[in-house]
Amino acid sequence: MAESPAELTTENPNPTQDQQQPTATPEELVAKSVAPVKPQFLRPPPSRTSQNDTTSYAVSDCNSNNSKSNNTNTISLVAKEKKSKRQLKRERQQEKKSAVSLCPELAKTGDVNSCPYKTNCRFNHDLEGFKAQKPEDLEGECPFTNGEGLRCPYGLACRFYGTHKDNDVVGNGKKRNSEINGLNKDVQKLLWKNKMKFPKADSVLKSLGLMGPGKSKVKKVDEEEVEKVDDDNVSHGTNENGCGDGGNESAGKLDCAVGVLAEDDVDGVLKTDEVRPLKKAKSAVEENGCIVEEVNGLSIPEKNIENGCPIETEPEAIAENVETDGSLKSHPREKMLIDFRGKLYLAPLTTVGNLPFRRVCKALGADVTCGEMAMCTNLLQGQASEWALMRRHSSEDLFGVQICGSYPDTVTRTAELIDQECTVDFIDINMGCPIDIVVNKGAGSSLLTKPMRMKSIIEAASGTVEKPITVKVRTAYFEGKNRIDSLIADIGNWGASAITIHGRSRQQRYSKLADWDYIFQCVKKAPDTLQVLGNGDVFSYVDWNKHKSDCPELSSCMIARGALIKPWIFTEIKEQRHWDISSGERLNILKDYVRCGLEHWGSDTKGVETTRHFLLEWLSYTCRYVPVGLLDVIPQRLNWRPPSYYGRDDLETLMASDSAADWIRISEMLLGRVPDGFTFSPKHKSNAYDRAENG
Structure with a gap:
């Protein structure tokens, strides 16, 4: 385990002669993808039971006889107990x-x-x-x-x-x-009961021939079950977001009563049905003795109101009216466009790319931000934890959301729902996520093997909403079988306003370097109406300048893992310098994150511990940063493995530790002592940090 801050010294950071290992030249270290830290700062790696045992750490009270003070915590490696969902709910x-x-x-x-x-x-x-x-x-x-x-x-x-x-x-x-884009409680109830109507999406799907009978079945619910759900909601005391937990981002807690949802299909992916129950959704408001019906907030024309009571309007009739509206079938070139050229784009990042982190990056120079990837099926089910990913802060002046789905109907209806309920500047469709649980359901990178389904999804989504539709892809599904270059012209014609290409295949995951030469090939084949952004291994302003100069047609570069490790990369690019940031300045950035986290998750005990959890997740990435003043060769490359080294002060040494015990110590500097029995298991271990990005 790494030394505590009190045990670290900067007066004589050199290891003893017998501890020193044979020195290698900076060129040799770079060839081995090892960060060339100056020899005077190197130290032997800390002794551990196992180099890869960073899974879970538990904190418990020390006996006063075994510690320097009663407030000291001892941190030990333990196996994290796995609990079932039912047990966690209980x-x-x-x-x-x-x-x-x-x-x-x-x-x-x-x-x-x-x-x-x-x-x-x-x-x-x-x-x-x-x-x-x-x-x-x-x-x-x-x-x-x-x-x-x-x-x-x-x-x-x-x-x-x-x-x-x-x-x-x-x-x-x-x-x-x-913050805006909270989930309306009435909308959430409609989603729970599968009573939400999607007239625009259904019209477009029908016109494209993507809406046929018998695609999926819906479990019919009677009025008694619906009333029971309403009674349960009242007894639970839901808040303004429709959930007692306030829909905290990434918290994963939805304790409110949930209505009967559609049955899962054989692939395990919920497909919203096209053949909906004939029973009409009714609001709880009564006027003049008549129950007023609302279809997703669509106002009923005055000609349909007689004697103070509206005449029932069939959803099919509404869909027909929508279908005849020529404004919904505008050409993609007539859509509102966003100019990504030269803008610094913070990629959608799972777990760590939450709203407080985006606020920090925004303050450090990011121009475009995007929410974490949200699954369409979860959004259509009204899951508060998933809808929390739609949250937007007032400082995010150019903000988009990223959604992921397997089929045109789910993606298109989700796009219409977001367009109706949220304030966003663009909607990004993820077609590059390499995670197994996503790919196995036919979403993410799996779509790269199904170009006709890609076409259906993009055409239907772009034809339903006026906001720009962007797409994020990888070079291919299988290594050595790149195919985006043959599809990129069609993607522009299908209705996408911009495309981001991650220079790796799904099979490659995050191994090896991103193939920017192939990204440039795709840029040259793209139509003029389609903006192309590159993604992969951007970690300094030198990388940014090189990609832009090698291919002037490239609109911009998306920054993902580079922002996780050093969020001030946006400042470096704008100011065209290598920032030798001090440990105190880095601590101030962490303080800003904590302040934003408390405003977002709350200042009570639950909010403090939620902020601590996501701070620790972020620290599992920042420890990979090597200060500029310690390197023999600058700038640092993203694939370099940092050796064990001393910092220029105790705090810098502590921030360089890859031990979860030291991450906890940093959190205690900002959020006070951790609770007794505290445990932390990084979702993305520091030695596998490259899985943080959605793809």
């Missing part, structure tokens, strides 16, 4: 009834009678018990009351409660929020 429900989870209404007001759900509330109402077990407040000020006189929405549960002032403005008790 534990979450039990936790909500424990003293740890105080009712949000009670936390805001401090009045035990303020909760409208009373005994039906799924949260705890024991105020004294909550105060007895609440951890100590963290250092710093509450992110929601910071100098603005607003009231924190988490009240007593806030970990900065001591900084709250009595004269804070109530502000309706709502969180100060600069």
Whole structure:
């Protein structure tokens, strides 16, 4: 295990003579893909039981006899226990009834009678018990009351409660929020019940001959089941997002009652049906004794209203009206376009590419941001955790969302739903994700073997929404069988506004270097109306300049893993310099991330620990950065493996550690001591960090 910060020294960072290994020239190290760190900073690798044992670390209290202080934690390697989904759900429900989870209404007001759900509330109402077990407040000020006189929405549960002032403005008790694209509760209920209508998508699918009978079956639900779902929702006390957990991004918790969904098809992928039940979706609002029907918010024409009661309009009739609307069939060239030329594009990154991370990159110079890849089937089912990936911050002035699906109907209906419910600038369709669970369902890179399905998806999606449709692909599915060059002209004619090409095949995953020569071949074959962006191994302004100079027709470069390891790469490109960033400046970037995380996930204990979790995930990438001042050859290349080295100060040495124990220590510097029994297992291990990007 790596040394603690107190044990590190920079006065004499050189290892002893017997510890030094035979020196190699910088050229020899580069040839072996090893970062050429200056010899005076090198040190032997820390001793470990196993070099690859970075799976999970648990933290427990130390005995005072075995530690320097009572507040010291000991970190040991343990095997993470696997739990079933049912067991995890049961534990979450039990936790909500424990003293740890105080009712949000009670936390805001401090009045035990303020909760409208009373005994039906799924949260705890024991105020004294909550105060007895609440951890100590963290250092710093509450992110929601910071100098603005607003009231924190988490009240007593806030970990900065001591900084709250009595004269804070109530502000309706709502969180100060600069985020949009939350999932509407009424829309979520329609999705749960499979009652959502997609007139535009169905019209386009029908016109393209992609909507035929018998593609999938839908389980019919009677009125009693629907009423039961509504009753369960009320008893759970859902919030404004339709979920008690607030739809936290990547949290993966959907505890609210879910309606009966469509049956899975034989491939395990939910295909939204074309033959929908004849029963009409009805709202709970009654006017003049008549139940008013809404079809996804489409207003009913005045000519259909008689005596204060609207006449029922068949969805088929609405679809016919939509189909005859010529505006929906505009030529792709007439669509609103986005100019990606010369813009710094932050790639959609799974797990770490959350909204707080995008805010940090935006502040460091990113021009275009895109949300994490969201599965179409999950969005159509109304999963709050998946819809949280649609969230957009006000600082993201050019923002898109990325969706992934297997069939034209699911992708097209998802595009229409996003166009209706969210504010985005473009919709990106992922056709390059190499992950097995995605590919096995016919999505992601699997589509590269099915060009006709690619055509159907792009044509249907671009014909349904006015927003630009972009596509992200790899060079091919199998190594040595590149095929995008033969499809790129057609992709432009199918309706895509831009395409991003990752210079690797699916079989190659992230091994070897990206093939930029092939990307340039594709650029030269692309039609003038299709913007082409390259992706792969951009890690400095030198890489950026080289790709742009080698192929002036290239619109831009998408930056993925380079931003994970050093998010200030956007600053380097704009200022055309190698930034020898200090450890203090890097710590300030982490502080900004923590502040954004607390604003996004919350300042209560749950929000703090969620922020810590994603901070630790990010630190599993940043440890691969080697400071410019320590290198014999600059700039650092993305495929270089950093050796074990000392930094120029203790903090820089700590940030270079690939031990999860040291990542936890950094998190404690920013978010206080971890809870007793804390465990962390990096989703993408540091020695396999290249799987972070969606593809």
